[in-house]
Amino acid sequence: MSEQVGLAHVFESHRKDLLAVAYRMLGSLSEAEDAVQEAWLRLSRTEAGSIVNLGGWLTTVVSRICLDMLRSRKSRREDAMDVHLTETFGSHEQVIDPEQEAILADTVGTALLVVLGNLKPAERITFVLHDVFAMPFHEIAPIIGKSEMATRQLASRARHRVRGGKAMPEVDxxxxxxxxxxxxxxxxxxxxxxxxxxxxxxxxxxxxxxxxxxxxxxxxxxxxxxxxxxxxxxxxxxxxxxxxxxxxxxxxxxxxxxxxxxxxxxxxxxxxxxxxxxxxxxxxxxxxx
The missing domain is CATH 3.10.450.50 (Nuclear Transport Factor 2; Chain: A,)
Incomplete structure (x- = not known):
């Protein structure tokens, strides 16, 4: 039990950073909290002593959870940002601390969230991990299930769209x-x-x-x-x-x-x-x- 309590304390020290990653990927504070909580559940079922870099492991797990959530959202044909921006800024005072919500919203910016919402799930994950959190491409590639070359191209297309350009064509x-x-x-x-x-x-x-x-x-x-x-x-x-x-x-x-x-x-x-x-x-x- 004491080991589990100690692991929980370590996890809590990473929670803020994990929430920042998940929020940028999902655009919804409630879903970001769900993703982080799911990461904790997976960690609690894992032999934590065998994990060399716990922060990196947790970021990878949260990213994969977010990718699954984005793909599920897309498969349900939801209008992601219209719905989730309304939720994020209007209806979760009891789920998310208002001060925390204000800090995250101010840090990310509604405009960027809207733009990110127009990216494909793998593009969004790649852009957030590489351009926002400086994760190298060789670590992102296995998260999204693509080669490093394809991952770099996803980031390039996402970057182009975030900066206001038209979607770049797929490259052979x-x-x-x-x-x-x-x-x-x-x-x-x-x-x-x-x-x-x-x-x-x-x-x-x-x-x-x-x-x-x-x-x-x-x-x-x-x-x-x-x-x-x-x-x-x-x-x-x-x-x-x-x-x-x-x-x-x-x-x-x-x-x-x-x-x-x-x-x-x-x-x-x-x-x-x-x-x-x-x-x-x-x-x-x-x-x-």
Whole structure:
């Protein structure tokens, strides 16, 4: 019994943070409390001594519970935010401490909750865990049941929608990878024809290493002539803001990043980014063979 009491005290020390996570995911304080309580029930039935990082374990469990709740809500075709915002700000004084409710509402903001309510469940979970709570993608991926690459793309789409853009289309990473890999192989081999074949005839290249007007190169032939046989040996495939690109990092020193836009299965735009400040704003991850 004393062990259970001690575990309860430890759990209570995490409750506030868990509630903050669940509230952002669900947009409803009552449901957030339900999710946190369910996490406690699962913890109480688990051999807690075997858990290395209790805070991380609890965050993962709460996130999975919230994901199930969001999917269930969607399957019932509920108008999630219209209903839950009304509940959150109007009818739970006896369930949630009013001061706590005011603090959470002020911290998150009704506008953000409305925007988050328009995201798909997995997008919302990914956005909250990564962009709000800085959880790395390799830890989020098993929570939502997707690969790390797919998780990064979910975050990118969610981020785009939260910032007011239109929903980003689903990305075929296999196609992207094949096209970019063919481009890189042809550049290494100095194969002019294969390079041109990978490029849109009107491809546009923006290179921040070049001065003035020479920053922009247009046309497949011009780009192929410029890079044929001159690709960095250290260049390799990477995810750049959730899409397949290239990084060049000889001896571990990052020189530049290539970010691609594909249209019709061809490379239509290339951004060569070498400015350290710009690189620091990119979300980069190596792609393994």
């Amino acid at each position: 990473h296999t196609l992207q990878r094949n096209v970019v890999q063919a481009f890189l192989a042809a550049a290494h081999a100095g194969d002019f024809d294969r390079l041109v074949a990978a490029l849109d005839p009107d491809v546009v290249v923006r290179d921040d290493r070049q001065p003035g007007p020479s920053r922009v190169t247009r046309g497949a032939a011009a780009l192929a002539k410029q890079i044929s046989g001159r690709a960095q040996k250290a260049a390799q495939l990477a995810l750049v803001n959730g899409t397949v690109g290239i990084i060049a990092a000889p001896r571990g020193r990052l020189l530049y990043v290539l970010r691609f836009t594909l249209r019709g299965g061809k490379i239509a735009e290339v951004d060569v980014i070498s400015d350290p400040a710009r690189i620091n704003r990119l979300d980069l991850a190596l792609l393994c063979d």
